[in-house]
Amino acid sequence: MHRLRLATDADVRFLADVTLAATGAQGRLPADFDEAAWRDRFAEWTRESIEDPGTELYVIEVDDVGAGRLRVSRTAEFVEVNGIQLHPEVQNRGIGTAIFTVLQSEAARSGVPLKVNVERDNPDARRLYDRLGFVKIGEEGGEDVLEWSKAAEQNRLWNADVAERYDTPGVGMFAEDVLGPTVQRLAQLADGGRALEFAIGTGRVAVPLSEYGVPVSGIEFSDAMLEQLRTKADADTIPVVTGDMATARIPGEFTLVYLVYNTIANLLTQEEQVACFRNAARHLSPGGRFVIELWVPELRRLPPGVPATVGTADPGYILLDTYDVLKQHVVSHHFHFGEGTDAQLFRTPHRYIWPAELDLMAQLAGFTLESRHADWTTTEFTADSPSHVSVYRLPS
Structure with a gap:
């Protein structure tokens, strides 16, 4: 379980620590990295973000312990993630996906796109954004500018x-x-x-x-x-x-x-x-x-510990439903089979x-x-x- 709380000046050191831990674990710190100088710049920028009325800087907590950093800005034209880092110990637990899913819902309600920049040397983050339906709309220096909108997602x-x-x-x-x-x-x-x-x-x-x-x-x-x-x-x-x-x-x-x-x-x-x-x-x-x-x-068909049910199993078609019972989400996986080993997969997400x-x-x-x-x-x-x-x- 995770939650977000607004950051304060008391969190500056922690936010620097978690950013360094996440970046270092990905092997993306330069060889000539000057940590002291970076921390000074980061602290100044963090305090500016806390005071900026158009920005919200969050501490991501997991089991009531600080585990990450999230910065979001909002305008009438878009919602933008200006940065997200998770400590390596809590990565690959679905936290990033859950945070972005909430932000996608917020953007959809507001009728605006959700934007995020991703470094080109960060393939792990790029895979997450690809899976969530983000598309590249431009470039800024060494980063790709990605965007998600409900209209684009539905058309995809x-x-x-x-x-x-x-x-x-x-x-x-x-x-x-x-x-x-x-x-x-x-x-x-x-x-x-x-x-x-x-x-x-x-x-x-x-x-x-x-x-x-x-x-x-x-x-x-x-x-x-x-x-x-x-x-x-x-x-x-x-x-x-x-x-x-x-x-x-x-x-x-x-x-x-x-x-x-x-x-x-x-x-x-x-x-x-x-x-x-x-x-x-x-x-x-x-x-x-x-x-x-x-x-x-159909949760009565879902035994404890089993995440999926088979809805249909015909010679040319199999329907497999995977469940997230906490969110009441189910993804239907439609497998259509042709000649030999030919197969096509189409997925549709739902909230039951x-x-x-x-x-x-x-x-x-x-x-x-x-x-x-x-x-x-x-x-x-x-x-x-x-x-x-x-x-x-x-x-x-």
């Missing part, structure tokens, strides 16, 4: 290759016995009004629902998925706003907002998921409904939500639970149901 996950393979007409989630009941139930819940789909994707549900006679609009983050939708329906038939379903607005008022096939779990923090509920409420007329299709977390937690999110946004069934055909929801369709309603 849901890129052109994924969008082209997403549709499987007639089978899987595109099968008529799946789509038919979905569209019929949503049309009933729209009650003669307009419907808005969050994360509309390639239009798997929106297109047949529009053809059923329900006016449909959408919000979508992925440019590639939207391009696939546009091969089926133009912007006059299904208007779409590009953006985050937790914050983006589309003109008009709706009687129905819906999120299908576990998509709310693509929001990786509880705060973003609550914001999604509130965004749905903003779009709805009085008495309007918000419908969510979501799987029930228990039904009771989902109901509390709804209450925070002003909704009440109207109904919950195991599927779109209104099968009874039980303790053994693997998923649910929950209908929330605003006061009329």
Whole structure:
């Protein structure tokens, strides 16, 4: 476990010690390094950082003991990490990843990118940033300037290759016995009004629902998925706003907002998921409904000490889910097999939500639970149901 606390003048020596320890362990101290002179400059710069109103300098504590240093600056245009060092004894324990994940969530909520500079002779840090989805946008001296944004991350996950393979007409989630009941139930819940789909994707549900006679609009983050939708329906038939379903607005008022096939779990923090509920409420007329299709977390299948479950094991496809039960995070690893040894891997991160937690999110946004069934055909929801369709309603 780790926590951050704001640094004070009393921490200057410790911050110098941990910076030297981390840099020295990486073998990046020059042969002619003058430690005394460096400490004097570092102490002066550290005190300036503590007093700078646009900067926050933190001590990273692990088990209540100082273990690292973090400096962050914030402007209206970006959040920037100006430096992070961890003592070698606490490295490779996921602390850096956890800190950057929190900062990514902060940047996403603010609608700005997260930036960081990395020395070109620091391959360990570069591997971390690559794994977290940072991309190089420039150079400053001996450093590369990296940037992460939620929009870029979503377009990286849901890129052109994924969008082209997403549709499987007639089978899987595109099968008529799946789509038919979905569209019929949503049309009933729209009650003669307009419907808005969050994360509309390639239009798997929106297109047949529009053809059923329900006016449909959408919000979508992925440019590639939207391009696939546009091969089926133009912007006059299904208007779409590009953006985050937790914050983006589309003109008009709706009687129905819906999120299908576990998509709310693509929001990786509880705060973003609550914001999604509130965004749905903003779009709805009085008495309007918000419908969510979501799987029930499968933790009963996860024995103690085992971090993963196999969801599907077909001849051409294996689904492996790895869990972080502290964060309620799961990463789905989709393995697709071709001829011989050919294989492709696609990963999707999620934050799983228990039904009771989902109901509390709804209450925070002003909704009440109207109904919950195991599927779109209104099968009874039980303790053994693997998923649910929950209908929330605003006061009329």
